[in-house]
Amino acid sequence: MQNTESARQKMAPQKSKKPTGKQSARRWRKRKVMDQIAKWIVHAGGSLIIASVAGLLLLFIIVIWPLWQDTKVGQLQEITPENMAKANKNIIAISADEYEKVAHILTSDGAITFYNFEVNEQLAGANLAFDNDEKITSSWRANNAQSFAIGTNQGRVFHYSIHFNTRYNDGQRSYHPTVDITDPIAISANGEHLNEIAVGPTEEGGLIVAAISEAGHILFYGKHESEDSFFDEGEETESYGLIDDLPAKPQHIQFGEGGLSIFISLENGQILKYKIDDLTTPDLVDAIQASERQITVLGFLLGQRSLVVGTQSGDLSIWFEAFDPDGSGPRKLRKAHTFTKHASPIISFSSSQRNRTFLAGSEDGVLSIQHATNERLLWQDKISPNPLKLLTMTPKNTGILIVDSKNSIFHLPMDNPHPEASFSSFFSKIWYEGYSKPEYIWQSSGGSDDFEPKLSLIPLIFGTFKGTFYALLFALPIAILSAIYVSQFMHWSVKNFVKPSMEIMAALPSVVIGFIGGLWLAPRIQPILPGVIAAMILVPAVAVFFSFLWRKLPDSFQRSFPAGSETFILAPLVLLTGYLCITGSHFLESSLFAGDFQHWLNSTAQVSYDQRNAFVVGLVMGFAVIPIIFTIAEDALSNVPRSLSAASLALGATPWQTAWYIVLPTASPGIFSAAMIGLGRAVGETMIVLMATGNTPVMDWNIFNGFRTLSANIAVEIPEAPMGGTLFRTLFFAALLLFGMTFIVNTGAELVRQRVQKKYGKL
Numbered sequence: 119m120q121n122t123e124s125a126r127q128k129m130a131p132q133k134s135k136k137p138t139g140k141q142s143a144r145r146w147r148k149r150k151v152m153d154q155i156a157k158w159i160v161h162a163g164g165s166l167i168i169a170s171v172a173g174l175l176l177l178f179i180i181v182i183w184p185l186w187q188d189t190k191v192g193q194l195q196e197i198t199p200e201n202m203a204k205a206n207k208n209i210i211a212i213s214a215d216e217y218e219k220v221a222h223i224l225t226s227d228g229a230i231t232f233y234n235f236e237v238n239e240q241l242a243g244a245n246l247a248f249d250n251d252e253k254i255t256s257s258w259r260a261n262n263a264q265s266f267a268i269g270t271n272q273g274r275v276f277h278y279s280i281h282f283n284t285r286y287n288d289g290q291r292s293y294h295p296t297v298d299i300t301d302p303i304a305i306s307a308n309g310e311h312l313n314e315i316a317v318g319p320t321e322e323g324g325l326i327v328a329a330i331s332e333a334g335h336i337l338f339y340g341k342h343e344s345e346d347s348f349f350d351e352g353e354e355t356e357s358y359g360l361i362d363d364l365p366a367k368p369q370h371i372q373f374g375e376g377g378l379s380i381f382i383s384l385e386n387g388q389i390l391k392y393k394i395d396d397l398t399t400p401d402l403v404d405a406i407q408a409s410e411r412q413i414t415v416l417g418f419l420l421g422q423r424s425l426v427v428g429t430q431s432g433d434l435s436i437w438f439e440a441f442d443p444d445g446s447g448p449r450k451l452r453k454a455h456t457f458t459k460h461a462s463p464i465i466s467f468s469s470s471q472r473n474r475t476f477l478a479g480s481e482d483g484v485l486s487i488q489h490a491t492n493e494r495l496l497w498q499d500k501i502s503p504n505p506l507k508l509l510t511m512t513p514k515n516t517g518i519l520i521v522d523s524k525n526s527i528f529h530l531p532m533d534n535p536h537p538e539a540s541f542s543s544f545f546s547k548i549w550y551e552g553y554s555k556p557e558y559i560w561q562s563s564g565g566s567d568d569f570e571p572k573l574s575l576i577p578l579i580f581g582t583f584k585g586t587f588y589a590l591l592f593a594l595p596i597a598i599l600s601a602i603y604v605s606q607f608m609h610w611s612v613k614n615f616v617k618p619s620m621e622i623m624a625a626l627p628s629v630v631i632g633f634i635g636g637l638w639l640a641p642r643i644q645p646i647l648p649g650v651i652a653a654m655i656l657v658p659a660v661a662v663f664f665s666f667l668w669r670k671l672p673d674s675f676q677r678s679f680p681a682g683s684e685t686f687i688l689a690p691l692v693l694l695t696g697y698l699c700i701t702g703s704h705f706l707e708s709s710l711f712a713g714d715f716q717h718w719l720n721s722t723a724q725v726s727y728d729q730r731n732a733f734v735v736g737l738v739m740g741f742a743v744i745p746i747i748f749t750i751a752e753d754a755l756s757n758v759p760r761s762l763s764a765a766s767l768a769l770g771a772t773p774w775q776t777a778w779y780i781v782l783p784t785a786s787p788g789i790f791s792a793a794m795i796g797l798g799r800a801v802g803e804t805m806i807v808l809m810a811t812g813n814t815p816v817m818d819w820n821i822f823n824g825f826r827t828l829s830a831n832i833a834v835e836i837p838e839a840p841m842g843g844t845l846f847r848t849l850f851f852a853a854l855l856l857f858g859m860t861f862i863v864n865t866g867a868e869l870v871r872q873r874v875q876k877k878y879g880k881l
Contacts, residue, residue: 178857181850185539189487189496192531197221197235202525209508209525210254213263215282216513218529220293222280224266226254230278232295235529244297246276256315256329261420262471263510267327269315273306275327275339277317305329305339305358312337316380318373326377326397330368336361336382338397359397364390370416372425379403381425383413389427389437389451406451409433415467419474419490421568423551425451426476426490428464434478436490441554454549457488458495468509468518474570475537477518479506485520485530489537491548491570496537501530536844544575544851560815560826562835562845573848575855577815581825582856585807586800588736588821589743593800594793596740597747601789604748605755606777609680617752624745632809635738640730640810647727648715649703653696660695664688719822727822730812736821739806747796754788755781787875794867798860804829828856 202209208226219236228246233239249272256269267277278299285292306312311332318326324342331337338359366384373380374391380400382390387409392400408427415428425437434457439449457478466479474490483502488495501520508521520528542548547556551570558576563569604613643650668676668684711718719725758781766776782789804827807813812824813834826834832849839846 174857175854178850178854181847182854185536185844185847185851187536189537190533191487191497191499192533194501195529196526197233197529198525198527199223199231199233199235199238199240201240202231202527206525209521209527210257210268211259211266212508212519212521212527213259213280213510214512214517214519215284215293217284217291218512218514218517219291220282220295221519221527222282222295223527224257224268228254228268228276230280230297232280232282232293234293241293241295243295244278244299246278246299247302255311256313258315258317259510260317261418261422261469263513265317267315267317269305269312269329271311273304273309273312273331275303275305275312275315275317275329276300277303277325277327303327303339305337306331314369314371316371316373318377326373326394328371328373328380330371334364334367336364336368336371336380336400338394338400340397357397359394359400361392361400369413372416372418374418374422374425376422381416383408383416383427385412387411387413387429389413389416389425391451404439404450406437408435408437408451408453415464415478417467417469419469419476420471421551421566421570424454424474424490426467426469426478428467428478430463432460432462432464432480434459434464434486434488438551440552443555445554454551455490455493457493458486458498460484460486466506466509468511470511470515471513472515473537475511475515475534477509477511479509479520481505483522485509485518487532487534489540491538491550492540492543494537494540494542496534497532501528502526536847538571538573538844539848543573544848546574548572548574558817560831562848563838571844573844575828575848575852577817578826578828578831578852579855579859580817581815582801582827582829582859584732584819584825585735585739585803585811585827586797588732589739589800589803590793590797592736592740593743593747593796597744597792597796598751598789600744601748601751601755601792602777602782605752606781607773608685612685617749620745620748623741624749626742628742628803629805629809631738631742632806635734635806636730636809636811639738640734643734644716644727644729646700646703648706648711649700652703652706653699656699657692657695661688661692664691725820725822728812728814728824730810731822731824732811733821735807735810738810739800739803742803742806743796743799746799747792750792750795751785751789754785754792757788758784787871790867790871790874794864794871797867798864801860801863802829802856803827804833808833828852832856 202223202225207229209223210226211224213222214220220232220234220241223231223233225231228248229243230245231243232241234241246268248270252274253271254268255271258267260266264281265277265279267275269275276299278297281296281298283294283296285294305327306329312329313332314330316328324340327339329337340357340359341354342357343354364382364384366386366388368382369385370383371380378393378395380392380394382392384390387407389406389408390402391404393403394400409429411433412430413427414430415426417426418424419426419436423438427435427437435453436455436457437451437453440452440454441447441449460478460480460482461484462480462482464478464480467476469476475496476488476490478486478488482500483504483506484498484500485506486495486498502522504522504524504526506520507523510519512518515532515534517532518530520530522528547558549556550559550572553559558574559572560574560577561572563571604616608616707713707715716727719727762780762784763776766780767773771779807827808830811826811830813826813830814824815826815831816823832853835845836849839849
């Protein structure tokens, strides 16, 4: 009995001791301290996130801001050497070294002088060997400002090149300039005045010279050196040519296409182009009316493709050869750009040695700095009361040398690091050299120094939306319908396996998915493309048709199977349909598309096919987005109160009607959030797009073409972008645009979600 009683006492519930007043107060204080600490941690974490985002935006602004700054021009400084000012020598040509310390000056007496205007010291020079009474009547300067030529009143041409020869000794810079003068060329047999000259290299490494004679003829001289053979050295050959049937008096000449053609402006405003493969028989290939007024300036920009035309009325325009706007017809000179007009005739011109910036000077002493590609007026001001007869931009684009009609020399410092950047360059159609019409183009680099950067962000924005559209077109229906089925119809035992598997798929690295899509999937889809397209059509059709038949079966037959087991009947049927489509791809191709589906696409629908295209990206990136959308949507659907579903079923609604009219609207805020998170994932995706597309920035909705997104472009370009350069800052601007796009989309999605939640939250 005692043992039984003791056992009962042990089994009886023990009354807990009530805490004393001090213990309760101590616990309360401890809980309050912990709550306060947790509150501080949450506030600190939120503040750090806000500060990080603000710091990121500040970094973007700091890097991007210089793109939008105007050209800065310093104070004009006169640097005329005293001896020249006293002698009042007529200056024919001028240039400067890259450090803007030494100027090369050619005067009308044939003296070539190097002058260090930093220390007011005249360096070594040379003299052209003129005959008696021989005078300079015309001059020419190469774009690199190192090669010069002059024509004389006796029909001779003198050509020379300069070298500044900068050296460093014990950290001090010194100059040892030299001049290389070639033998004079007697281009006019009659010793006529040469009113204008031009010099150009030939493809064989020779020299070609053209001149406008006093009689209005175009004279040619060419010197070519044949290649050395095993037995003989190469021989120099000379050739001469003449154009004497011009419709009006010529004014200016310029060589183009590496000396294979010549452009001639006439006093009536026409520009003629002659092919001069053979100097003895020049061939007229193009003639355009460039202006109704006399052309006063004719010169090429860097690369010798864009022809700058200045007129007596102060107009400035650029012409280059292009096809018709539809891409047909022969290449002809077309007016591509028009610039800010001067109030008086344009009389001087100089182009940059680095980009498409150029200078224009007029008779009223106004100097303008313009950029050719975006037609941007960088700077303009009146700097002298006298006409500006000579202009030259220094090699690094950091200064300008100016000579006015009184032979005064001025130096104008300039800071113009990003002339290519403008709103129109990023977001407007630009007419680039060689293109038939203005277009949106991204091409940041080329194979030569005279490449014209193309920085339109529109193709990248378009590619971002294109990739996102096709990815969501594939992912959204599958993810949301799967979430509805799993949450409302699937047996709980199968659901416990499916949902964790989908959540694990979301953790797959995008670089792995991109690698599989670009290097494994894309080459395998190409030969069986008709079958893949057929499978995408027939597999859903078979699933819908099976569901329709299943519902028509007797209820007694359906109850003989466990709930949800129809999935195991449908799955083999779907797999069989897909297998038959893939294996029958070649049969479909030979039966319906004449044995070559890609050729049929190109010839019939004018649709080209690239192996890595938006179709592949839609499939691959869709698989990356599906788990995210599915997981969030399924949680939203599963969290709908069961009382709503039970009430609907009790009133006689079918499970599908309940899911469609009750569960889906109630869970719509969560489903919308899932779609927006999937959208953000697709917009910002980098590696999948980088590896699974051709990465070509083209604007075409063709699903079988490639594209380039903002994020992929940043990943491709940023390693080779010079820090602080225009491309570097443009890529940061693209990153800011990407950030802004996702921010706007997410903010809008949150506002819509709140309104939808407010609407259906009362159910």
